[in-house]
Amino acid sequence: MFLLTVLDGSGRTLVRPLDTPVFVDLAVFRGVSTDSPYWLVTFEAHTGHALVRDADNRTRIELRPDETVTLDGLTLTLQRPDAHRTESVITARTRVPLALQVRDRRSVPLDGRTLTVGAWMGCDLVLDDSAVSQRHCEIEPLGDTWIVRDLASTNGLRVHGVRVPWVLLDEGVRVTLGRTVIECVPAAPSQTATGPLLGSSPAMERLRDEVAKAAEAPYPVLIHGESGAGKELVARELHARSGRRGAMVSLNCGAIAKELIESELFGHERGAFSGAHTMRRGLFEQAHDGTLFLDELGELPLDLQPRLLRVLETRELRRVGGDTVIPVNVRVVSATHRDLLKMVRAGTFRLDLYYRLCDFTIEVPPLRARVGDIRALSDALLRRIGHETGRHRILDDRALARLMLAPWPGNVRDLFAALKRAVFATEGHLIGADDLDLDDASTYRRAPTPPQQVKDTRWPNAVPYGDLVALHTFCGENVSRTARLSGLARATVRARLRKLTAQP
Numbered sequence: 001m002f003l004l005t006v007l008d009g010s011g012r013t014l015v016r017p018l019d020t021p022v023f024v025d026l027a028v029f030r031g032v033s034t035d036s037p038y039w040l041v042t043f044e045a046h047t048g049h050a051l052v053r054d055a056d057n058r059t060r061i062e063l064r065p066d067e068t069v070t071l072d073g074l075t076l077t078l079q080r081p082d083a084h085r086t087e088s089v090i091t092a093r094t095r096v097p098l099a100l101q102v103r104d105r106r107s108v109p110l111d112g113r114t115l116t117v118g119a120w121m122g123c124d125l126v127l128d129d130s131a132v133s134q135r136h137c138e139i140e141p142l143g144d145t146w147i148v149r150d151l152a153s154t155n156g157l158r159v160h161g162v163r164v165p166w167v168l169l170d171e172g173v174r175v176t177l178g179r180t181v182i183e184c185v186p187a188a189p190s191q192t193a194t195g196p197l198l199g200s201s202p203a204m205e206r207l208r209d210e211v212a213k214a215a216e217a218p219y220p221v222l223i224h225g226e227s228g229a230g231k232e233l234v235a236r237e238l239h240a241r242s243g244r245r246g247a248m249v250s251l252n253c254g255a256i257a258k259e260l261i262e263s264e265l266f267g268h269e270r271g272a273f274s275g276a277h278t279m280r281r282g283l284f285e286q287a288h289d290g291t292l293f294l295d296e297l298g299e300l301p302l303d304l305q306p307r308l309l310r311v312l313e314t315r316e317l318r319r320v321g322g323d324t325v326i327p328v329n330v331r332v333v334s335a336t337h338r339d340l341l342k343m344v345r346a347g348t349f350r351l352d353l354y355y356r357l358c359d360f361t362i363e364v365p366p367l368r369a370r371v372g373d374i375r376a377l378s379d380a381l382l383r384r385i386g387h388e389t390g391r392h393r394i395l396d397d398r399a400l401a402r403l404m405l406a407p408w409p410g411n412v413r414d415l416f417a418a419l420k421r422a423v424f425a426t427e428g429h430l431i432g433a434d435d436l437d438l439d440d441a442s443t444y445r446r447a448p449t450p451p452q453q454v455k456d457t458r459w460p461n462a463v464p465y466g467d468l469v470a471l472h473t474f475c476g477e478n479v480s481r482t483a484r485l486s487g488l489a490r491a492t493v494r495a496r497l498r499k500l501t502a503q504p
Helices: 203-216 231-242 258-266 300-315 340-346 352-359 371-389 397-405 411-425 470-475 481-485 490-500
Strands: 002-008 014-017 022-025 038-044 051-052 060-065 070-073 074-079 099-102 108-111 115-118 135-140 145-150 155-160 163-166 168-171 174-177 180-186 219-225 249-252 293-294 331-336 358-361
Touching: 051 074, 060 070, 060 074, 115 352, 155 168, 203 231, 219 231, 231 249, 231 293, 231 331, 249 258, 258 300, 300 352, 300 411, 340 352, 371 397, 371 411, 397 411, 397 470, 470 481, 470 490, 481 490
Parallel strands: 219 331, 219 358, 249 293, 293 331
Antiparallel strands: 002 014, 002 074, 022 038, 038 051, 051 060, 070 074, 099 108, 099 180, 115 135, 135 145, 145 168, 155 163, 155 174, 174 180
């Protein structure tokens, strides 16, 4: 392994192995006067030399083994693998966790994985900017920093108004994509860990904003969303951000017998009913100074709703079979996939209870409305499966594209089940599209029956007819090829894709 040694006049030394490209931060060496704030040094195996490039991707010097040269007041040496290794090593300054921040205050942490940025909803960071290409640039780890590479976009990357093919990120660096400016900033503490609300799509960013606004308020929150969309995760995030000292306790109103719900919520005294051999504290008491999460609220029996309403209004309760009034300080967070106002009109849910529980209302988006999050969700779920089973797998591009085309009626729970099957369907470490056990009849969006006049179309059989997004993915997101196979003009393809992939 070749080593790069950088030495300044005061004896400060930087030694790095060149098994991967090395980022040399010139700010480490104070007093150095240079127009370039950093170098990128790579070892070219076919020549046996090291190339030193500046921030504009221009080659400054070509360094040969055991050769010493001076550049910008610094002495550089390329050492052979068996050369004496300097012990006094000063590495670059410790780097704080970083994130990319967009003007609309969305923030995406740089956490060691490669990210794509563009207008396509399948990107990790989706930008609503007509001047941004579908897949505009890619951000990948490079040593102890990150590099942003232009993906042959129309308008490119610009730094201080100058178009560049790539740029290295550091705190404070701003890069312009189209009309959108992204800035590298220190990551918030909550971003440096994998939180429960994964994803950087606009829908998830809106959800996080709503959670942040409602979290610190002591008032009830109603969470609405489809089954498997993550309503309980939202409830846990609300409790975690609330600062309440007590615990969060949960009750699934649809998974417990009707006659037992009252005892579960309010507790009971000894002898209150047959089988009540001891006194039992209910969930309201257990959640004192904390949060009570009522899942599947729409299943709550109508005759129990007045008592729940009274506890919410008076913050007092009596156990079943008891006379003692017990004060409780509980924040109620409830969730449902039902239309409660429709139930109110049908007479199966009380209007006064509805308004008492929805001081804040949060809508959890279905997975099909945040396709750009499927990559991050899949990675996290595969890591969890690997930890539980020892089978560590990753998705190839075709498998990921197939997952992005699915409507996921069961949302994240449905995706999790599909990934579990895929992990045990493949022996290698890579999950391919054929390893995914999906029901094609329900997984792909239903396409219209092709009209007779286009029965000789070149549309590939592997793609549902009429699904332009699926065809674009099949073509590797190449607009020209998509246009050829669909028989449409390139401008028409671009316009339709922009409309079809627009975030709700």
